[in-house]
Amino acid sequence: MSILINKKTSVLVQGITGKEGSFHTLKCLEYGTKIVAGVTPFKGGSLFNDAIPVFNTVAEAKSNIKIDATVIFVPAVFASSSVIEAIESEIPLIVCITEGIPTIDMMSVKSALRGSGSVMIGPNCPGIITADECKIGIMPGFIHKKGKIAVLSRSGTLTYEAVNQLTNAGLGETTCIGIGGDPIIGSSFLTFLKMFENDPETEGVVLIGEIGGTQEEEASEYVKNYMKKPVVGFIAGKTAPEGKRMGHAGAIISGGKGTASEKLKIMEKNGVHIAENPSVIAETMIKALKKH
Amino acid sequence: MDIHEYQAKELLTKNNVKILRSTLCHSGDEAYNAAISLNTPVVVVKAQVHAGGRGKAGGVKIAKTPDEAKNITEQMLGMTLVTAQTGKDGKVVHKVLIEEGADIKKELYLSVTIDRRTSNIAFVVSAEGGMEIEEISQKSPEKILTVLINPSNGVKSYHVLKMFLFLGLDKAVYNEFTNFVTLLYNAFLAEDMSMLEINPLIVTGGGNLIPLDAKIALDDNASFRHPYYNDFIDEDEEDPLETKAKSVGLNYIRLNGNVGCMVNGAGLAMATMDTIKEFGAAPANFLDVGGTADSKRVETAFNILLSDKNVKAIFINIFGGIVKCDMVADGVITAAKNIGLELPVVIRLEGTNADKASELLETSGLNFIVGDSLADGARKVSKIVNG
Incomplete structure (x- = not known):
């Protein structure tokens, strides 16, 4: 078990012939991901890597091949259209890697998601991986090893940091998800926490947040009220100044709201085990597992 | 990205929102001429820096004559303005806006932002115009109303009514208020703003609604469809x-x-x-x-x-x-x-x-x-x- 994806998941790549798309498609294939088709407008009928059929539209791909998930590498200008295309084609899981989508475009994506059967991860994220089974995204596969801890994060490389520790500590991972660093994202921490609580293989969850917004606080409310499994939390940005956008469009402290200390206080109160610095994430998880 | 008040007002004008007449000035002489051509009993000299809280810090002053406008401008240009929002180093004033005086009957607060949690457009209003919204929200949160608008449905009349009643405005300005809210909403979407703050929004003696100040942040990610964003960058404001x-x-x-x-x-x-x-x-x-x-x-x-x-x-x-x-x-x-x-x-x-x-x-x-x-x-x- 794991959540959302496993070795049977059939994956479509939107933007498969682009620079990023083609590079990461090959990496995902190396990892063992079952990539079954690609989409690039006006390249329909060709083959990617001499094996994977390319279609002009998602609908065309779907009418030919069964698709469980899609990953989007389309440039920011067209990305929201690609996501909505996937939603309207009823693809169950949509992973959007693209960085730099305007917030207003994401609002229309969110409207399209409401009431649809699709779960969206991202944008501006590393993607999702179920260790040793399926990688849909840009994370380095080799640091992941099958185990018992799930990772949820708003960041990219900071997630790799956590995963690397979990693997080295012998805990290993079930499924790891980078939910994205933008102000408006497809799904928040909450969506996946619920899934992990119900996943028999997952024994604990690492939650990596950062300054800005309130989703860490909301997630910790759920931890307090419904979760039996331990959750270890870390928040990046204790030293971030107010009003400055720290790389991610979503990482900004505004009007004194969304600070790291405020988030940590609420998370701790709600029973999340706090990792004081990113180097002790695995250590904190080991302690938390013993207490539970 | 943050932009200046005068740029924010340019954007509002472009989107059919009425503002006071004003001129951007870089010297005392320009300010003198601007005051003459405005030809109102008073003009207001406003320092143009990327920070709020200018009034309290001495960055907004009233001049009764063109000579006074010139003097104030000359004092302001080159001074370092330290406001609640600039940090202790402050910001150096390189230009001022000379604006006509207004007949203020009432001061309100109105801002438009994106509510991250619900992915809606949020209008925030308060009858306590002119004060820092953070201060009001700490001291008396009941004096603030937030109205969420789902962008797939747009502004509905009941959204406007809720804000209108909360602000306790005279029924005579209801139509104008409706029009004003709609124009701001459209401008917010059309220009890809991430924040639009009007503080204060004034009701004039003649019953008109006018944004006295305007602060806008634009979504950097949307610059590809707004080439003008580039022209708004002020290198004096950036490190x-x-x-x-x-x-x-x-x-x-x-x-x-x-x-x-x-x-x-x-x-x-x-x-x-x-x-x-x-x-x-x-x-x-x-x-x-x-x-x-x-x-x-x-x-x-x-x-x-x-x-x-x-x-x-x-x-x-x-x-x-x-x-x-x-x-x-x-x-x-x-x-x-x-x-x-x-x-x-x-x-x-x-x-x-x-x-x-x-x-x-x-x-x-x-x-x-x-x-x-x-x-x-x-x-x-x-x-x-x-x-």
Whole structure:
């Protein structure tokens, strides 16, 4: 078990012939991901890597091949259209890697998601991986090893940091998800926490947040009220100044709201085990597992 | 990105929102002429800096004659304005807006933002215009009303009615208020704003609604469909190093410490800064070299770090995912050789090709200190700067 994806998941790549798309498609294939088709407008009928059929539209791909998930590498200008295309084609899981989508475009994506059967991860994220089974995204596969801890994060490389520790500590991972660093994202921490609580293989969850917004606080409310499994939390940005956008469009402290200390206080109160610095994430998880 | 009041008002005008007549001035003489041509009993001289709280700090003054407008302008230009929002260093005033006086009957607060939690457009209103909204929300949150608008449905009349009743406005201005809210909503979407704050919004003696001040933040991600965003950049308002970094696609924010940081990924960059602080030193900057960092970019990043004279040591923390560690090592070595680097550099490289990278660093003939983990690297670099 794991959540959302496993070795049977059939994956479509939107933007498969682009620079990023083609590079990461090959990496995902190396990892063992079952990539079954690609989409690039006006390249329909060709083959990617001499094996994977390319279609002009998602609908065309779907009418030919069964698709469980899609990953989007389309440039920011067209990305929201690609996501909505996937939603309207009823693809169950949509992973959007693209960085730099305007917030207003994401609002229309969110409207399209409401009431649809699709779960969206991202944008501006590393993607999702179920260790040793399926990688849909840009994370380095080799640091992941099958185990018992799930990772949820708003960041990219900071997630790799956590995963690397979990693997080295012998805990290993079930499924790891980078939910994205933008102000408006497809799904928040909450969506996946619920899934992990119900996943028999997952024994604990690492939650990596950062300054800005309130989703860490909301997630910790759920931890307090419904979760039996331990959750270890870390928040990046204790030293971030107010009003400055720290790389991610979503990482900004505004009007004194969304600070790291405020988030940590609420998370701790709600029973999340706090990792004081990113180097002790695995250590904190080991302690938390013993207490539970 | 933040823009000036005069630019915000240009955007409002473009979107059919009525504002007071005003002229942007760079000298006392320009202000004098502007006051004459406005020809109103008083004019207001307003310092143009990217920060709120100007009034209390002496950045907004009334002039009764063109001579007075000239004098005030001459005093204001070149002065450093320290407001609640500028930080202690303040901002130097390079231009002022000369605006006609207004007959103020009532001052209100109105802002439009994006509610991240619900992905809706949020209108925030209060009858306590002219005060800082943060202050009102702490002291008397009941005096603030937030109305969420789902962008797929748009502004409905009941949204307007709720705000109108809460503000306790005279029924005579209901139609104008409806029109005003609709225009602001449309402007917010059309220009890809991330924040629009009107404080105060005034009701004039004649019963008109006019934004006396306007503060707008634009969504950088939408610049591709708004070429004018570029013209709104005011280099006087930006840190020159931040501007330089931006021009080469690097994400750099200057801070006050002395450990220069070069990290890949925004989250890891923040976490690295936090860890340095934990070991008793202070980061000099936030710098994300990004996912597609090649040798050239790393070298540029290096040069930017070194332009900050406060920097006493450098900590490079790279977790290779998309970026290969040997590529980073190559960039670091090339840059260090090119500029004859003398500062101590602690490097922690993890991930793809980390072994190859260590080998490159060790055989480079340069003096790099290798950190085994984030904490180890942060500890080592903090020890160097703290002696």
